[in-house]
Amino acid sequence: MIQPIQIDGKPIMIQLWDTFGEERFRHYLPFSYYRSDYIFLVFDITNRRSFLDLPEWLEHFNRFELDQKSYTILIGNKLDLENQRLVSFDEAQTFALKNGLQYIEISALQDENFDIIKDLTILHIKQKIKNEQIVQEKRDKEIVY
Template sequence: MGETLPRVPGGVPVRTLRVKMVLLGSSGVGKSSLAVRFSKDQFRDSSPTVGCAYLTRVLYLEDITLRFEIWDTAGQEKYHSVTPLYYRGAHAALVVYDICKKETFVRAQVWLRELEKQYIPGSTVVWLIGNKEDLSQNREVSLQEGQNLAQEKGLSFTETSALSGDRVNELLLAVAHGVYESVGEQEDGLSEWHEMPLVDPRHRKSFNPFASCCRVGP
């Protein structure tokens, strides 16, 4: 049985739209920890991501359900050439840096330039994120520097802490509204997501063990 869809007062099922969100930035800035916060509201200190990791999160807005497909990309230089394969077609892109490491802020500007080559303004909601705000006593990047870069590039900006969860849920909700309002209103902006029906393996004639091989996430 698929999960029951939330319904609006008139009894009509709320549509579920797919949102592809990608996290970009240097290794060690906390992208994986932010992704886990987004998905499970937990903190997990993890080892560097190899290639790309995938998580999901469902958010309910007033009259729509958004299913976030969260792609956490590897920040190591050796994976840089394949990263565009993951963020191409993203509806939301979060460029993350560590406020305690100036070089990650410089590197974030490289990611932004790369991203500008791939997305069409209005089709992708882009945020600049200063992570590890809980370690602000060790900061090397001021709040003003982050704000100035975001303003220069026309991006939204916030500082977060994946460790404490500070401003993480607020960020995801803001991204959700931004995506739905800017991308969701466009023709073919967001595709609808449907729960895949379970197939009884006893029905050999109709059962194909490879039918869902390319499906990821819950």
């Protein structure tokens, strides 16, 4: 999905790739990571294998990162299937904290908690824009005329 949005009057291009964690997409991904500011790392709370694959995906991301770290959110999906849960909230939260990630649980089926992800991302984008403006203002002040 590609969608242009505006945040505080600044045009931002949102591009989402859903690779389903499939091996056949891995050879495309390194090129997109070079320009990724945000990574949503999603696993299925009812599928333990998807959780156990997370360290490999994080290693894959880190291998292709450049100077700056992408803002990464760990997302546990299928919250609507709580009664079939195989990965506890505490286990996922511990993994997230250990790896410097924020953790959120959602239900894509019931559109539950998507607003939290959107709000966190917009807040982070605004902070990034503000930081860039501060850096630019400092550079402008340092220019000798």
